[in-house]
Amino acid sequence: MPKPDIRPISKDETLGALPDLCETLSDCVEGGASLGFMSPFAPADGETFWRGVAEAVGRGEVLLYGAFLGDRLVGTVQVGFASKPNQPHRGDLMKLLVHRDARGLGLSKALMAAAEQGAAQAGRTLLVLDTAAGELAEALYEKVGWQRSGIIPNYALFPDGRYCDTVIFWKTVA
Numbered sequence: 451m452p453k454p455d456i457r458p459i460s461k462d463e464t465l466g467a468l469p470d471l472c473e474t475l476s477d478c479v480e481g482g483a484s485l486g487f488m489s490p491f492a493p494a495d496g497e498t499f500w501r502g503v504a505e506a507v508g509r510g511e512v513l514l515y516g517a518f519l520g521d522r523l524v525g526t527v528q529v530g531f532a533s534k535p536n537q538p539h540r541g542d543l544m545k546l547l548v549h550r551d552a553r554g555l556g557l558s559k560a561l562m563a564a565a566e567q568g569a570a571q572a573g574r575t576l577l578v579l580d581t582a583a584g585e586l587a588e589a590l591y592e593k594v595g596w597q598r599s600g601i602i603p604n605y606a607l608f609p610d611g612r613y614c615d616t617v618i619f620w621k622t623v624a
Contacts, residue, residue: 452520456560458568459516461508464500470523472496474549479609481550484582489609503528513572515564517548517557524552527561529569529577541569543579546587562594570623577623583615596621
């Protein structure tokens with residue numbers, strides 16, 4: 451198996467990687483991840499979302515990092531920059547995705563580290579995120595030093611329509 455490569459993804463590279471991005475998003479949604487999408491969710495259903503991400507990357511509103519195994523993009527994470535004038539120091543960590551057939555290789559931790567470093571280099575000192583309570587990502591965030599703020603009950607839905615509680619996390623980055 452090729453060594454994982456974690457790196458920033460430009461607008462053009464995002465557009466060029468649409469098939470892999472759409473496949474990974476679909477795989478995560480169909481695997482039960484609460485990502486804002488409902489099941490059934492085919493790879494083609496993600497194209498509009500990823501085109502919007504590409505545009506936001508192009509405008510400098512989002513940092514996008516990818517995890518590559520050879521030429522295949524199998525994971526991503528985003529940092530969205532807060533747009534309010536009183537929040538120039540804050541970013542939102544969003545959509546940590548790793549295709550189920552690429553899990554167990556440390557890609558989530560590596561993507562998180564890259565996103566945190568990139569956010570700090572961009573002058574962000576505080577990152578926030580939300581995730582479904584009781585899922586694997588919750589434990590991951592705690593392991594990599596994120597602080598739990600609290601839980602909001604019935605905040606969102608899982609792809610199958612069940613309610614899920616949401617945990618809010620934050621982390622200071624230098």
